[in-house]
Every structure is written in structure tokens, then in C-alpha cells.
Amino acid sequence: xxxxxxxxxxxxxSVSVPMNQSWKYASGTPMxxxxxxxxxxxxxxxxxxxCERRYxxxxxxxxxxxxxxxxxxxxxxxxxxxxxxxxxxxxLDGRTGKPxxxxxxxxxxxxxxxxxxxxxxxxxxDPKKLKIGSRVKAVWRDELIGAMSDISYFEVLP
Amino acid sequence: MRHAAIIGTGQTNHTRxxxxxxxxxxxxxxxxxxxxxxxxxxxxxxxxIISNMEMFEGRAMPELWAAEGAFAxxxxxxxxxxxxxSGTSGCIAGFHQISSGLFDVVLVIGFEKHSEGHTQxxxxxxxxxxxxxxxxxxxxxxxxxxxxxxxxxGVTEEHAARVAVKARRNAxxxxxxxxxxxxxxxxxxxxxxxxxxxxxxxxxxxxxxxAAAIVVASEDKAxxxxxxxxxxxxxxxxxxQPYIGDIERRLATMRTLKDASRVVYKQLGITNPLEQFDVxxxxxxxxxAELAWYEILGFCEPGEAGRLIEEGxxxxxxxxxxxxxxxxxxxxxxxxxxVIRVAEAALQIHGRGEARQVDGAKTALVTGYGVxxxxxxxxxxxxxxxx
Numbered sequence: 277x278x279x280x281x282x283x284x285x286x287x288x289x290s291v292s293v294p295m296n297q298s299w300k301y302a303s304g305t306p307m308x309x310x311x312x313x314x315x316x317x318x319x320x321x322x323x324x325x326x327c328e329r330r331y332x333x334x335x336x337x338x339x340x341x342x343x344x345x346x347x348x349x350x351x352x353x354x355x356x357x358x359x360x361x362x363x364x365x366x367x368l369d370g371r372t373g374k375p376x377x378x379x380x381x382x383x384x385x386x387x388x389x390x391x392x393x394x395x396x397x398x399x400x401x402d403p404k405k406l407k408i409g410s411r412v413k414a415v416w417r418d419e420l421i422g423a424m425s426d427i428s429y430f431e432v433l434p
Numbered sequence: 435m436r437h438a439a440i441i442g443t444g445q446t447n448h449t450r451x452x453x454x455x456x457x458x459x460x461x462x463x464x465x466x467x468x469x470x471x472x473x474x475x476x477x478x479x480x481x482x483i484i485s486n487m488e489m490f491e492g493r494a495m496p497e498l499w500a501a502e503g504a505f506a507x508x509x510x511x512x513x514x515x516x517x518x519x520s521g522t523s524g525c526i527a528g529f530h531q532i533s534s535g536l537f538d539v540v541l542v543i544g545f546e547k548h549s550e551g552h553t554q555x556x557x558x559x560x561x562x563x564x565x566x567x568x569x570x571x572x573x574x575x576x577x578x579x580x581x582x583x584x585x586x587x588g589v590t591e592e593h594a595a596r597v598a599v600k601a602r603r604n605a606x607x608x609x610x611x612x613x614x615x616x617x618x619x620x621x622x623x624x625x626x627x628x629x630x631x632x633x634x635x636x637x638x639x640x641x642x643x644x645a646a647a648i649v650v651a652s653e654d655k656a657x658x659x660x661x662x663x664x665x666x667x668x669x670x671x672x673x674x675q676p677y678i679g680d681i682e683r684r685l686a687t688m689r690t691l692k693d694a695s696r697v698v699y700k701q702l703g704i705t706n707p708l709e710q711f712d713v714x715x716x717x718x719x720x721x722x723a724e725l726a727w728y729e730i731l732g733f734c735e736p737g738e739a740g741r742l743i744e745e746g747x748x749x750x751x752x753x754x755x756x757x758x759x760x761x762x763x764x765x766x767x768x769x770x771x772x773v774i775r776v777a778e779a780a781l782q783i784h785g786r787g788e789a790r791q792v793d794g795a796k797t798a799l800v801t802g803y804g805v806x807x808x809x810x811x812x813x814x815x816x817x818x819x820x821x
Contacts (some may be wrong), residue, residue: 290452293492299562307563332679333564339675358683361577365629367565368554382568383577386677393679395578396568403631406584425567 306334306345311422319351321390330391353414353427360398360406385412385430388433397429405432437818438532439656439663439770440648442472443777443784448612448644448765451549458503461545464645464770465504468541468777472649472659476696479649480537482506483543485524486516486769489556498544504543511733519671520544520816521772522810526669526725528650529812533666538652543585544773545645553768556610556704564677573638575678575806577630580722583685584632589725591632593740595623598722598763599604600749605760607789610774612642612765644767645773655816658808662799665818668698674807680809685726688742690809691801692730698799698811699732700819707754708747711813712781712795715775717803718763724756727801750792758782758790772802772810781812 306322310333313320319337321343322334329338339346360383375425381398384408389419399415400406412430421424446452452460456661461484469476482504493499497506497513504511514524521544528542556569577599583589602615618636626635656663672690674681681687695707704710716731718724725739725773733754734742742748748756757763761769779798781787787795796817802810 289669290453295492303563311563324716331563333677335676335799359447359578359582361574361633362631363574363577363629364631365573367571367574368558373555373558382578384572384582384638394679395565408581423567424564 303383306336309380310334310347312427314424314426315420315422317352317353317416317420319387320348321351323349330389332387332390332392332394349389351387351389353387355385355394357383357388357406357410357412358393359408359423361385362401362403362406381387381406383412383430396427400427435533436535436609436793437702438666439653439660440666440776440814441651441656441660441663441778441820442468442474442649443647443780444471444682445610445646445774445777446644446765448642450509450612450640450642452547452643453549455546457491457547458500458654459643460503460547460643460645461500462503465541465543465650468647468649469505472541474649474659476505479505479509479539479541481510481531481540482571483512483514483524483528483540483542485542485773487515487517487520487556488547489559490553490768491537491551495527516735516808518768519772519802519804519806519810520769520799520810522717522776522812523671523740523772525648525650525776526671526810526812527620527649529666529669530719532650532652533637534588536671540650541647542645542650542729542773543645544770546767547643548641548770549643549779558704561569561676563639573630573633577633579684579806581628581719582612583726583800586686587729587737589722591624592620593725593743594619594637594721595717596743597724598623598665601741601757601761601763604750604758604790605764608707608759608764610765612640613760614645614699633720633722634778639762639766640717642765642767644765646770646777648773648777648780663818664780664811664814665816666697667700667815667818667820668811668813670694670697671810672808678806685723685751686736688730688809690807691727691803691811694809694811695731695801698813701812702813707799709730709753710753710797711799712797713779713792714754714799715759715779716756716761716775716799716801717762717772717775718757719766721763721802723803724761729778731799755792758787758792767782775802776812783814783816
């Protein structure tokens with residue numbers, strides 16, 4: 277039972293505030309090149325020339341060495357599942373604000389040629405068919421727009 | 435640096451929805467209780483710190499709206515927002531304000547009113563180019579990391595269920611806890627629905643409305659004002675690289691928590707935290723995280739967390755009781771959650787834990803956890819300057 281500290285003499289009221297706003301964010305140079313690559317089904321990472329870590333997403337600076345990142349390298353659209361889950365409780369899609377249809381599989385995928393993992397959807401949503409170490413390949417959508425969503429999901433390879 | 439001590443704590447009774455009060459009124463409840471506990475008047479407070487994740491409520495500048503409820507009007511006041519660590523980071527900021535000599539008495543307040551906003555939306559507003567289209571939220575992020583951790587360290591769903599049972603039963607002794615389940619069993623937890631494989635409903639923390647506050651004082655003031663101050667003997671915080679994919683085998687490695695804890699242990703000469711702390715209040719938003727933190731914090735060797743929970747080492751009557759309050763699994767008003775950890779640990783040192791008191795507790799370990807990376811580690815003690 278909640279502790280009521282205020283004595284309400286009338287019906288309790290609240291105000292509902294629906295909002296429909298838009299924001300506009302700059303890509304920065306590394307992400308600009310990365311997105312242009314996606315339009316051609318090309319995935320590029322930036323490598324730190326000091327620690328040699330190959331970063332996805334490509335970003336301006338190495339957080340460990342504090343160096344500016346300049347060395348572009350090609351990464352495959354195939355990789356290995358490092359971690360996985362199947363969601364029965366949907367999360368909001370950050371672009372639409374709507375929940376996704378459940379169940380759906382997600383994984384942290386280490387693409388061949390990268391040292392960081394990519395968080396993305398899987399084509400498989402049966403927990404019995406998912407395991408760490410499985411190989412996956414990107415399924416690209418037909419019309420490429422130069423955004424992460426150009427990869428619809430990753431299919432689990434036999 | 436001067437010593438700082440916690441001389442008063444106050445909390446609301448955390449619950450799903452507090453539609454009988456506004457945000458400032460909610461804050462006022464906790465702040466008033468903390469001042470009463472310290473036997474101070476509002477005019478005795480030099481400065482106020484507010485911890486809150488305002489994107490969750492969608493109400494900007496909470497430190498302004500809350501000024502009156504927080505006794506902050508006309509005083510120095512600032513806000514700290516670092517995800518789940520907001521509360522512990524706010525406390526650490528308060529400790530620094532005292533230790534540096536800037537102020538003598540600081541009130542730190544954390545609050546969140548999840549019921550008024552959209553926590554999931556707040557969590558989804560991540561990098562728009564990289565992971566916004568594939569954000570998996572707190573639940574999904576945890577589930578991913580848990581799959582790795584289980585495979586690597588041999589932790590089972592039953593081990594996690596035991597953590598849930600310990601927490602919910604401990605919470606039955608805590609009047610402020612949101613989820614109290616004195617009769618819950620391992621079978622109940624394992625029968626609860628899977629939200630994100632392998633995490634079940636009873637493995638997760640709730641979303642709560644609530645506020646918590648502590649009064650921090652300088653050494654002179656604390657000795658004058660409090661019969662048994664809880665001394666802040668170490669407080670370390672760590673930040674991390676931005677993306678979840680940047681952190682290799684996250685739950686098994688968690689360098690922020692590991693590094694922060696090792697600095698604290700070194701400062702205090704701690705070589706065996708399981709034996710050398712009397713009680714711990716750690717930030718475990720999901721059962722599996724508590725197991726991972728046992729290993730990261732050095733309570734046991736990697737791979738032994740399951741044994742620790744099986745053998746009751748962290749139960750109320752174990753070697754190191756972890757979360758007598760019920761922890762984050764039993765109350766999670768995010769901005770307040772870290773302050774609650776600190777307040778609960780201070781209560782133990784004050785000897786005022788009532789039904790959840792660990793007998794004779796003189797040293798306490800506190801942790802904070804934010805998003806998937808940030809970490810705070812704090813050590814409190816009955817004596818100033820060390821364990």
C-alpha cells in the first residue's frame with residue numbers, strides 16, 4: 277500500500293503530454309564514410325595505429341590510446357556470434373518508437389576483420405538453434421539508404 | 435583531504451506508482467527524513483546535489499523544479515546524471531565537496547518517478563547512426579552479456595534464481611523496498627516467464643517511483659552532530675568507452691568495476707574483501723549481475739560465484755551479507771538507486787538497520803553500476819580513514 281501523504285479533496289488529476297518531435301544529428305566524418313560504404317554493401321572499420329584495435333563503429337578517436345583514428349580497413353559482412361538472446365518482451369525501436377514483434381533474436385556479432393562486436397538482429401528466434409560461436413551473414417535490404425538499417429538482420433549459417 | 439561522514443539518511447517507501455505526489459513532493463519526503471535523522475534544520479545545509487535521469491521523465495532541469503522540495507533554493511545546487519550510477523556518483527560528488535573543504539554539510543538526493551515517463555524511450559535514445567536501430571534496451575543488453583557469462587563461468591539459471599530468492603526475502607525486512615516476497619522459492623523464480631532468454635521476470639529489477647537522501651558532513655561537524663557517523667573511507671569512479679560492443683566479455687571482465695574496486699582495496703589495505711567487509715550493498719539490476727560482481731569484486735575466484743550463492747556465503751547469516759535491503763532487484767528508482775545503496779550501507783554502520791541489521795557491522799562496501807559500463811565503488815566504516 278502506497279503511503280499517502282497528501283489529503284486529496286477532489287479526484288486526483290494528471291496531465292498527459294503526447295509529443296511528436298524530431299531531432300537532427302551530424303554524422304561526423306568517420307560515420308559519413310561508413311554510411312556511404314553501406315550503400316554499396318561495404319563495411320569499413322577504423323584501426324588505431326598505436327594499439328591496432330579495429331573499431332566498429334568507426335569513430336574519431338581511440339578511447340585507450342587517445343589517438344585520432346585514420347586507418348580504414350575492410351570488414352566482412354560475415355562473422356561469429358559472441359553473445360545472443362531471444363526477446364519475448366519487445367524493446368522500443370529507437371527510430372519508430374514502436375515495439376517490435378516478438379519473439380526476436382539478437383546477438384553481439386564479431387564481424388570478420390573487426391575487434392569490437394556489433395549488436396544486431398538475428399533471423400533465428402528459437403533459443404535451441406542459437407549458440408555462441410555460430411557463423412552468421414548479413415541479409416541486406418533491397419533498397420540501400422546508407423544506414424545501419426540497410427542490414428535487415430543476420431542469418432545463421434548452417 | 436578532510437574526512438567526510440554520512441550522518442543521516444532518508445528514503446521514501448519505493449513503489450510502482452506515486453501519483454499522490456509531484457516530483458518535488460517525493461524528493462521532500464526523503465530529504466525531510468534525512469534531515470530529521472541527522473537532527474538538522476534546512477538552514478544547516480550548505481549545498482545540495484540531485485541525482486536523476488531526466489530523460490526518463492521527460493521533464494528538463496529537475497534540479498530547478500525540485501529546488502524547494504530539496505531545500506536547495508538560495509543554495510549551491512547541481513545535478514549528476516550518469517545512468518544507474520547517478521546516485522553513487524552524486525554521493526561521491528558530495529563527498530568531494532566535503533573533503534575538499536568547500537562545504538561542511540551537503541545534502542545528496544536521488545530520485546526517479548518512472549511512472550510519469552518513458553524509461554524505454556530514454557534507454558533507446560542512443561547513438562542515432564550506430565545502435566539506435568538495433569537498441570536492445572537494458573533487458574536485451576543484459577541478456578546478451580549473460581549468455582556469454584553463463585557459457586564462460588558455468589553459472590546456471592538456478593544460481594540466478596537463488597540470488598532472486600535471497601533478494602526478495604531480504605526485502606521483506608526492509609520497509610522501503612518495492613518488491614517484498616518473503617515466501618518466494620527457487621521454483622517460483624524458474625517458473626516465471628522468460629523476458630529475454632535466459633532472463634526471467636523474477637531475475638529483473640522493477641521500475642520504481644522513489645527518492646533517497648543522505649546528509650554528508652565534515653569531520654568536525656560529524657563528530658559533533660552524530661553519535662556514530664559512517665565514515666567515507668574510499669570513493670572511486672570509472673567511465674568507459676561508448677558502445678556495448680567495445681567491451682570484451684563484459685560481465686566477465688567489467689574493467690570499470692574491477693579497476694575501481696582494486697583502487698579502493700589498495701587504499702584501504704584490503705586483500706580479502708569477503709572477510710574484511712562486514713556487509714555489502716551492490717548494484718545488481720539483474721540476478722546474474724550479482725553473481726558476476728562477486729567475481730569481479732574478488733569475493734571469490736572466477737567461476738565460483740555459483741558456489742557462493744549455493745553455500746549462502748552472501749546470505750544474511752553468511753560471511754559477507756550482500757544486499758540486506760533486497761538491493762536493486764527489490765527497488766529501482768534509477769536516480770535514487772545508488773543513493774539507496776549508500777544510505778543502506780550507512781544505516782548498517784549507524785547500527786539502525788532494524789530487521790535488516792547485520793550485527794556489529796563496522797565496514798561496508800557499496801557499488802554503483804551505470805548503463806553497461808560505468809562503475810562507482812565506495813567503502814564506509816565506523817572509524818575514519820580506514821578499515
